[in-house]
Amino acid sequence: xxxxxxxxxxxxxxxxxxxxxxxxxxxxxxxxxxxxxxxxxxxxxxxxxxxxxxxxxxxxxxxxxxxxxxxxxxxxxxxxxxxxxxxxxxxxxxxxxxxxxxxxxxxxxxxxxxxxxxxxxxxxxxxxxxxxxxxxxxxxxxxxxxxxxxxxxxxxxxxxxxxxxxxxxxxxxxxxxxxxxxxxxxxxxxxxxxxxxxxxxxxxxxxxxxxxxxxxxxxxxxxxxxxxxxxxxxxxxxxxxxxxxxxxxxxxxxxxxxxxxxxxxxxxxxxxxxxxxxxxxxxxxxxxxxxxxxxxxxxxxxxxxxxxxxxxxxxxxxxxxxxxxxxxxxxxxxxxxxxxxxxxxxxxxxxxxxxxxxxxxxxxxxxxxxxxxxxxxxxxxxxxxxxxxxxxxxxxxxxxxxxxxxxxxxxxxxxxxxxxxxxxxxxxxxxxxxxxxxxxxxxxxxxxxxxxxxxxxxxxxxxxxxxxxxxxxxxxxxxxxxxxxxxxxxxxxxxxxxxxxxxxxxxxxxxxxxxxxxxxxxxxxxxxxxxxxxxxxxxxxxxxxxxxxxxxxxxxxxxx
Numbered sequence: 001x002x003x004x005x006x007x008x009x010x011x012x013x014x015x016x017x018x019x020x021x022x023x024x025x026x027x028x029x030x031x032x033x034x035x036x037x038x039x040x041x042x043x044x045x046x047x048x049x050x051x052x053x054x055x056x057x058x059x060x061x062x063x064x065x066x067x068x069x070x071x072x073x074x075x076x077x078x079x080x081x082x083x084x085x086x087x088x089x090x091x092x093x094x095x096x097x098x099x100x101x102x103x104x105x106x107x108x109x110x111x112x113x114x115x116x117x118x119x120x121x122x123x124x125x126x127x128x129x130x131x132x133x134x135x136x137x138x139x140x141x142x143x144x145x146x147x148x149x150x151x152x153x154x155x156x157x158x159x160x161x162x163x164x165x166x167x168x169x170x171x172x173x174x175x176x177x178x179x180x181x182x183x184x185x186x187x188x189x190x191x192x193x194x195x196x197x198x199x200x201x202x203x204x205x206x207x208x209x210x211x212x213x214x215x216x217x218x219x220x221x222x223x224x225x226x227x228x229x230x231x232x233x234x235x236x237x238x239x240x241x242x243x244x245x246x247x248x249x250x251x252x253x254x255x256x257x258x259x260x261x262x263x264x265x266x267x268x269x270x271x272x273x274x275x276x277x278x279x280x281x282x283x284x285x286x287x288x289x290x291x292x293x294x295x296x297x298x299x300x301x302x303x304x305x306x307x308x309x310x311x312x313x314x315x316x317x318x319x320x321x322x323x324x325x326x327x328x329x330x331x332x333x334x335x336x337x338x339x340x341x342x343x344x345x346x347x348x349x350x351x352x353x354x355x356x357x358x359x360x361x362x363x364x365x366x367x368x369x370x371x372x373x374x375x376x377x378x379x380x381x382x383x384x385x386x387x388x389x390x391x392x393x394x395x396x397x398x399x400x401x402x403x404x405x406x407x408x409x410x411x412x413x414x415x416x417x418x419x420x421x422x423x424x425x426x427x428x429x430x431x432x433x434x435x436x437x438x439x440x441x442x443x444x445x446x447x448x449x450x451x452x453x454x455x456x457x458x459x460x461x462x463x464x465x466x467x468x469x470x471x472x473x474x475x476x477x478x479x480x481x482x483x484x485x486x487x488x489x490x491x492x493x494x495x496x497x498x499x500x501x502x503x504x505x506x507x508x509x510x511x512x513x514x515x516x517x518x519x520x521x522x523x524x525x526x527x528x529x530x531x532x533x534x535x536x537x538x539x540x541x542x543x544x545x546x547x548x549x550x551x552x553x554x555x556x557x558x559x560x
Contacts, residue, residue, distance in 0.1 A: 068254060070264045071280060072207035072224045075191065076199030092137045092187055093237050096120060097166030100132070100140065104148060107155040113163060127151055137162050170238055172197040174246035175205030186237045190222045193244055200224075200246050208268050209247040212236060223268070229279055251317035255281055267315070275311040277321070286325040294319035332451035336361055337376075339368040339459040348449070354438065355446045357455065369458045369523065372439050372508035375447070376454040381434030384553040388432070391549060392424045395542045416534060420543075427546060432553035439509035458508040461523035466491040468528035469498030478522040487526055494528065502529040502544070504551045512552045527551055 094100070096116050102124060104110035114122040120133025122144075130147040132140065145158035165185050170193050173179045177198035184192060190212060194200065200207060212220040212234070219242075220234040227233055251267040255277065265280060274290070290310040292303045295318055305313065307323075315321065334346045334357055341362040348357060354375070363370065399420055435456075438445040464487055467473040471492025479486070484503060494500055505513040508523040520526075529547050532540040 068262050068264050070202040070207070070252075070266070072228065072266070073199065073202045075207075075224055075228065076195055092162070092165070094120075094132050094135050094137070094140065094162070095166055095186060095239070096133060099163040101159075101161040101163050102144060103159040104156060106157050107152045108148075124148065166240075168238060168240035168242075171241075171243040172246075173243060174210075175201045175248055176246050177201055184238075186239065188238065189233055190220070190236075190238075190244055191224075191227065191233065193238075194246070204249050206247040206249045206266060208250060208266050211245045211247065212238070213243045213245055214239060214241075225266070225268075225280060253277075253315055253317070253319040253321055256320070256322040257281075257284060259284070267317070271314050271316045273311065274313045274315050274321070277315070278311075281323075283323060284325065286327055287323045289324045289326040291322035291324060292319060293322075329451070332449060332453075334449050334451075335454045336457065337454055338457040339363060340457050350451070351448060353446045353448050354455070355444070357449065358444075361455075361457070363457060367459055369460045369508055371442055371444070372458050372523070373444060374456045374458075374508075374510040375436040375438060375449075376434050376456060377436050377450060378434060378452045379450065380436055381432050384432035384434060384549075388427065388430070388546070388549055388553065391542070391546050392428055395420065395539075395546065396424055398542065399539055416539070419533075420539075423543070427550060430550055430554045435510035437510045439511070456510075458523065461508070463523070464520065465525040466528075467525065469495045469530050470528055471495055478520070482520060484516055484518075484520065484526060487520070488528065497530045497533075498528050499531040500528075502547075503527070504529065504548070506551075514548075 094116055096118050098116045100114050100116065100122055102110060102112050102114055108126065110125060114124065116122055116132060121129035121131050123129050127148055130144060132143060135143055140162065141158060141160045144160050148156055148158055167183055168186055169181050169183050171181050172193050176194065179197060182193050182196040190210065207224040210222040211218045220236040222234055249266060251270050252264050253267065254262055254264050256262045265277060288307055290305055290307060292305065292310065294301055294316065330350060331347050332350045334348060336344050341364065346357055438447055462478050463475045464478050465475050466487050470488055474491050476487055476490055488494065503516055504527040505518050506525040506527060507521065529551065532543045534540055
């Protein structure tokens with residue numbers, strides 16, 4: 001069976017690869033100048049536009065946007081409840097009810113805490129009323145001093161301090177979570193009061209249109225987005241009885257980044273250019289295209305465009321915008337391991353073939369096994385993993401769901417089930433090597449390289465490794481006329497668990513043979529597989545197949 005699998009493997013390989021003789025460059029240096037690339041460009045992260053169309057977020061236009069996070073709602077999870085010392089605000093404008101400390105010494109002495117009355121005055125003994133309403137904290141001392149000097153022109157010193165401000169109540173209404181009347185100070189910002197109302201309703205409230213109404217007129221407006229991005233807050237001192245009104249949510253677009261994270265953004269107006277989004281959306285490196293879904297007068301529409309084109313495209317309510325990394329890299333990274341001289345990494349054009357790189361890899365011809373070159377490839381690792389996982393799941397499904405006709409058979413199945421589950425667990429942890437066999441004797445397939453390929457140039461060896469189900473796994477010196485049996489005998493012979501008919505021969509090139517009569521070559525590995533301890537033919541066949549897969553993919557001999 002193993003021989004048949006091996007032949008199939010070589011047939012698949014040879015069906016699209018032409019083998020030719022080759023030699024590693026003895027005077028190798030860098031790649032030709034026309035093939036050198038100064039830097040590795042951003043690799044293709046979305047192989048083609050189909051990736052965008054098939055992604056889980058983009059399979060169809062979403063009917064509801066209510067469950068998606070809204071940009072701006074994070075504001076009200078922050079810390080806006082802390083109070084501050086209002087007297088330190090030099091721009092605060094004095095209002096009726098405030099308390100002002102006035103100290104005068106020299107020609108006259110005064111030390112009083114004076115309230116600002118309903119007419120905006122403080123009354124200073126022997127001076128009279130002084131109008132201070134609307135005066136800023138920083139202007140208070142000069143104004144009071146000027147009033148005192150109208151009576152006491154010489155030898156007067158004046159000191160004032162705002163001791164406390166009159167609390168106010170502000171109404172918060174509109175599309176907020178808890179509309180109501182909230183207390184604070186005139187110096188508290190609009191966001192403080194919105195925070196007391198537990199923030200804006202994400203599903204219906206606007207983060208772009210928040211108004212302050214005083215006596216029926218709008219006196220200020222807040223855009224939460226401007227606050228988040230630029231720290232912009234209206235410079236307004238709230239008054240008792242003001243109303244903060246959160247308008248209904250405006251036009252919304254959903255934006256999906258390259259990590260498939262979707263966020264809703266509110267537009268300041270009904271329609272805007274796509275470029276406006278970049279005030280708030282941070283793009284990942286390599287973003288090159290935009291998938292845009294929306295509606296027009298004729299119905300649903302979908303467009304796929306360059307990023308530069310999107311910036312000048314009109315976006316409107318209900319549009320879904322998907323940013324994609326859809327660039328085609330012109331270079332690939334290829335690495336070298338094993339017996340070589342000089343550099344280990346090459347950045348080459350994406351259509352470069354194996355022999356082109358090998359011709360520029362310096363090696364010591366006395367040490368390098370140039371005819372046994374192989375390639376480790378990421379895509380093959382994934383294929384081997386999927387194949388192994390599929391085989392293990394099939395083994396579990398086939399055996400563990402089978403029924404027993406007798407109690408004795410059921411008892412046997414219970415024990416075998418424990419063995420199978422342990423086998424599946426251990427086999428599932430094996431990491432395939434992703435080896436691509438490109439060498440056949442003295443010929444080498446000039447395959448097209450892929451990004452991430454690792455070219456393996458093994459070192460010439462005079463030893464034979466014998467492992468698996470032998471008494472003493474060991475390395476032996478190569479003997480020209482020895483057979484498989486000779487090497488196994490020199491390793492103590494087979495163990496009791498060995499299956500003498502299942503011996504795998506692994507070449508340095510990665511080629512795997514299951515032919516007991518195959519010619520042994522220097523550097524080969526002999527792997528003796530175990531018996532499958534069951535009389536269940538179906539189980540034995542499945543386990544044996546998996547054992548061969550493990551031997552080919554990872555050079556290990558698992559037993560049941």
